[in-house]
Amino acid sequence: EAQVTQNPRYLITVTGKKLTVTCSQNMNHEYMSWYRQDPGLGLRQIYYSMNVEVTDKGDVPEGYKVSRKEKRNFPLILESPSPNQTSLYFCASSLTGVTPGANVLTFGAGSRLTVL
């Protein structure tokens, strides 16, 4: 089944304890992206990657890191989480084409992160 898999789905952690949210897709998509969803703010893009070894900041990159060493994986790293990073996180992927943003995003199921 074509899908984007995120783990963990739920996580409660404490301020300053490094954590990684994994994301993997099995559709051979070039483009991958991370979003956070907060009430009243919709989905805001954290980082995105157009292909392996190519990553770029989205609108809210502060406090996050990413890497794209393999095409299928795009982990999100919080080096020193803070309470304002408590949120619902989504990973998404798509093919790329001639026109940027033309392709439909396939989303993971979401990861609910709470930082105490």
Added chain:
Amino acid sequence: AQTVTQSQPEMSVQEAETVTLSCTYDTSESNYYLFWYKQPPSRQMILVIRQEAYKQQNATENRFSVNFQKAAKSFSLKISDSQLGDTAMYFCAFLGRFGAGTRLTVKP
């Protein structure tokens, strides 16, 4: 910078009625694609409909259709014959950016 604005935080509609969700955006691009995604209580993000800016004809998918006004940079979603399963958050999106969402409740 590209922005997406949804000005209706919440809406409700009676089952079988029609409802329209609004979206405006800002861009200097000439060709682009616009999307509506649905997020039911399960939290899964699901594509509803896609529109290419170069196409004059409004996209339609069964009970879902759009009213795309390129000059006005407006992209509204019309849901006909609303069903209880349409209850969800709806997000307008383009170029990787999403609006704040509209929470739609379909009432029996």
